Amino acid sequence: MNPPAADPLSAGLLERLPLLARDALTSGLPEPWRWVSNSLLAILAIIVVFSSLFALLTLAERKVLARVQNRPGPNRAGLPLTRFRLGGLGQPLADGIKMLTKEDIVPRGADPVLHFLAPVVLLALSLLTFAVLPYGRLLVPVELEAGVLYFFAAGAATELALFMAGWASRNKYSLLAAMRALAQLISYELPLLLAVVPVVLLAGSLSTSGIVAAQAGWDLGFLPRWFVLTPWGFASFLIFLTAALAESNRSPFDLPEAESELIAGHLTEYSGFKYALFFMAEYLGMTALAGLGVTLFLGGWREPLPFLEFVPSYAWFGLKLLALLFVFIWIRATFPRLRIDQLTRLAWKFLVPLALLNLGTAALWALTAGWGPALQPLRWLGATALVAGPFVLLGRGLTAGLRPRTYRFA
Amino acid sequence: MIALAAIALCTLAAAAVALALRDLIHSALLLIASWVGIAAFYLWAGAEFVAFAQVLIYVGAISMVVLFAVLLTRPPTAPVSPARSGRAVPGFLAGGAVLGLLAGAVLSSPLPAGTDATPAFGVRELGLKLLVPHAGALLATGALLTVALLGAVVLAAGRGKEDAP
Amino acid sequence: MLGTGLLHGLKVTARNLVGSFHDPARMVTTQYPEERTRLPENYRNFPFLLGDDPADPLGTLRCVACQICEKECPPQCIYIVMERDEKGKAQKRPKVFDIDLSVCMSCQICVEVCPFDAIKMDQEFEIATADRFTGLLRHKEDLARSNAYYHQLHPTEAAAVDAALAEQKARQAAAKAAKAPAPAAAPPAPPAVPPTPLPPAAPAP
Numbered sequence: 001m002n003p004p005a006a007d008p009l010s011a012g013l014l015e016r017l018p019l020l021a022r023d024a025l026t027s028g029l030p031e032p033w034r035w036v037s038n039s040l041l042a043i044l045a046i047i048v049v050f051s052s053l054f055a056l057l058t059l060a061e062r063k064v065l066a067r068v069q070n071r072p073g074p075n076r077a078g079l080p081l082t083r084f085r086l087g088g089l090g091q092p093l094a095d096g097i098k099m100l101t102k103e104d105i106v107p108r109g110a111d112p113v114l115h116f117l118a119p120v121v122l123l124a125l126s127l128l129t130f131a132v133l134p135y136g137r138l139l140v141p142v143e144l145e146a147g148v149l150y151f152f153a154a155g156a157a158t159e160l161a162l163f164m165a166g167w168a169s170r171n172k173y174s175l176l177a178a179m180r181a182l183a184q185l186i187s188y189e190l191p192l193l194l195a196v197v198p199v200v201l202l203a204g205s206l207s208t209s210g211i212v213a214a215q216a217g218w219d220l221g222f223l224p225r226w227f228v229l230t231p232w233g234f235a236s237f238l239i240f241l242t243a244a245l246a247e248s249n250r251s252p253f254d255l256p257e258a259e260s261e262l263i264a265g266h267l268t269e270y271s272g273f274k275y276a277l278f279f280m281a282e283y284l285g286m287t288a289l290a291g292l293g294v295t296l297f298l299g300g301w302r303e304p305l306p307f308l309e310f311v312p313s314y315a316w317f318g319l320k321l322l323a324l325l326f327v328f329i330w331i332r333a334t335f336p337r338l339r340i341d342q343l344t345r346l347a348w349k350f351l352v353p354l355a356l357l358n359l360g361t362a363a364l365w366a367l368t369a370g371w372g373p374a375l376q377p378l379r380w381l382g383a384t385a386l387v388a389g390p391f392v393l394l395g396r397g398l399t400a401g402l403r404p405r406t407y408r409f410a
Numbered sequence: 411m412i413a414l415a416a417i418a419l420c421t422l423a424a425a426a427v428a429l430a431l432r433d434l435i436h437s438a439l440l441l442i443a444s445w446v447g448i449a450a451f452y453l454w455a456g457a458e459f460v461a462f463a464q465v466l467i468y469v470g471a472i473s474m475v476v477l478f479a480v481l482l483t484r485p486p487t488a489p490v491s492p493a494r495s496g497r498a499v500p501g502f503l504a505g506g507a508v509l510g511l512l513a514g515a516v517l518s519s520p521l522p523a524g525t526d527a528t529p530a531f532g533v534r535e536l537g538l539k540l541l542v543p544h545a546g547a548l549l550a551t552g553a554l555l556t557v558a559l560l561g562a563v564v565l566a567a568g569r570g571k572e573d574a575p
Numbered sequence: 576m577l578g579t580g581l582l583h584g585l586k587v588t589a590r591n592l593v594g595s596f597h598d599p600a601r602m603v604t605t606q607y608p609e610e611r612t613r614l615p616e617n618y619r620n621f622p623f624l625l626g627d628d629p630a631d632p633l634g635t636l637r638c639v640a641c642q643i644c645e646k647e648c649p650p651q652c653i654y655i656v657m658e659r660d661e662k663g664k665a666q667k668r669p670k671v672f673d674i675d676l677s678v679c680m681s682c683q684i685c686v687e688v689c690p691f692d693a694i695k696m697d698q699e700f701e702i703a704t705a706d707r708f709t710g711l712l713r714h715k716e717d718l719a720r721s722n723a724y725y726h727q728l729h730p731t732e733a734a735a736v737d738a739a740l741a742e743q744k745a746r747q748a749a750a751k752a753a754k755a756p757a758p759a760a761a762p763p764a765p766p767a768v769p770p771t772p773l774p775p776a777a778p779a780p
Contacts, residue, residue, distance in 0.1 A: 067591070163474075331585075395577030
């Protein structure tokens with residue numbers, strides 16, 4: 001069910017601050033123009049906030065990756081035209097200027113319309129997914145009853161832009177790489193959706209605010225009822241994380257765009273600003289999926305402990321989002337890249353069966369929701385066994401024949 | 411009314427240009443654009459769930475099937491041979507017959523006209539309608555899709571074994 | 576169990592990340608050009624001419640313009656012209672001593688064959704220039720450095736060279752002292768020129 005919209009007047013001042021700012025700007029306008037300008041302000045806010053986050057994310061990724069590799073990372077580009085280094089904070093600006101001033105090369109045989117449209121469509125669709133995420137108690141840009149479905153519809157359409165990029169370059173390596181990228185995206189679409197279905201099942205709603213509302217309350221007075229803290233939710237979260245990494249072409253699933261694989265995959269023939277747009281679309285997709293993960297599993301904008309309510313809800317959402325993005329970067333720093341056959345095998349043979357079994361576990365969890373406190377340990381133990389058992393058994397089964405490689409010729 | 415006309419024009423234009431183009435990939439992409447137009451129709455009619463499902467399934471998945479089929483079965487740069495003008499007349503007749511049939515069916519069925527109050531038909535109601543009166547159809551469709559998927563897997567696995575030396 | 580390897584990997588990278596903030600072993604980068612790493616003693620890059628007086632190395636060059644290094648240099652990057660006075664008699668010092676650093680490959684053969692310990696290897700590498708014709712052509716004035724500079728660059732080697740030169744000087748003085756009171760004795764043995772000491776073996780880095 002769609003939850004009733006939160007009463008704006010009952011929330012604290014910090015919560016209402018963005019809305020007050022918006023009303024200060026647009027309250028003078030007559031009614032239809034006011035709705036239009038409110039929507040435009042929301043769009044502008046999303047674009048500005050998430051583009052700055054993208055810029056800082058590229059810098060943070062480079063610095064975290066560098067520190068993991070025992071080196072400082074970019075620390076020289078600071079305020080332009082001054083001597084202040086600021087630890088490298090000006091690096092995204094420098095990269096942006098570099099990308100803008102590079103020559104835009106379009107291969108002679110390339111399809112000019114598709115070559116131009118591919119990054120534009122990709123970026124537009126990636127931005128569309130930000131519309132349904134609840135950033136705060138009062139901060140949902142569009143309140144859709146089927147919000148989660150909208151998110152995945154916009155995300156699935158981005159695969160088309162990837163194909164357009166690979167096809168339009170008229171380069172057989174680009175095309176081959178685009179097809180491999182599509183195979184990867186389609187393979188991981190299924191575990192992604194299957195990991196989200198239990199959440200929808202237990203929240204009883206497809207709307208993102210409804211799912212956040214379903215994670216309200218405290219167990220034993222202080223434990224939040226986030227879905228990640230349940231056995232099926234934990235498994236779902238891990239499957240969602242893996243599938244999200246693969247869907248945004250992110251390490252260790254970045255086969256389509258790795259430099260050692262088919263040059264740069266579908267991005268080979270793109271230079272300058274179009275390359276930057278692809279890059280931006282990838283990072284925005286990653287951020288959107290991380291935001292969805294926070295919403296579905298980590299309680300959205302809810303605070304983790306009851307007495308922390310004074311911190312505004314959008315700050316909690318931001319903190320959780322940054323934590324999840326840090327985990328993505330940490331994973332990139334740690335794991336080697338998967339081959340295409342290892343990728344697809346992981347998706348179809350491991351994640352899909354586990355996700356289906358997890359769906360059954362979640363259904364059982366929903367059916368036993370009415371059990372009293374005496375039976376709760378049994379419920380938890382049973383659910384944990386149903387989640388851990390297949391994981392261990394399937395893992396053992398799939399890795400049974402693998403041995404360390406022996407090389408006959410050096 | 412203007413919105414309906416605009417969406418209809420865009421969708422039909424995309425489909426018409428898709429028929430006329432020589433490059434098969436361009437035609438496929440314009441066909442996909444016409445599916446997006448259909449999703450716009452659903453949105454205009456207030457059926458959000460169906461619109462998003464249309465985008466997810468058609469633009470997200472069926473478009474992949476179409477494109478992979480085109481790429482894997484013919485050389486990508488070979489243009490489609492131009493339709494001979496002798497085929498145009500039977501084509502128009504067949505299309506006109508289908509149009510007449512559909513128009514006649516739509517115009518002769520008793521639909522309530524001009525009601526301003528559209529019933530609030532949310533996701534929950536949709537789910538209940540699917541599961542309670544139409545559960546049999548839903549289960550049969552699910553079984554059919556599962557069988558098709560298993561068959562595809564078996565076919566793919568079987569061909570792999572034949573190719574291995 | 577599946578996944579334990581992944582968790583172990585994450586632990587290793589986390590340790591590196593946290594350690595890079597406080598543990599010097601996990602952040603070994605030198606912020607060049609503000610900091611410089613100390614070059615090892617055996618590092619060599621382009622030669623220089625040795626002068627004995629720290630205040631005036633150019634005037635007290637040990638080089639006698641014998642041109643052995645010019646002949647032995649494999650890419651022939653040394654150009655020497657001996658100083659001659661008005662009558663054309665050779666003065667034992669070079670008028671022109673040019674090394675073209677764009678040709679020199681720092682093989683150290685000139686150092687090895689010099690009988691007078693007059694040319695040694697420098698460690699300067701920051702010599703980039705925009706002038707590609709004469710920017711890397713070094714003359715006698717640019718190449719002259721004092722023995723103190725040599726001690727600073729290669730202490731062990733410099734100490735060995737100084738010891739050898741002192742021993743040679745002592746032997747010459749002893750031979751002269753032996754020659755003076757006994758002129759009817761056997762003809763004085765020519766002073767043995769000690770071989771130029773080879774640089775000490777490089778320590779493990």
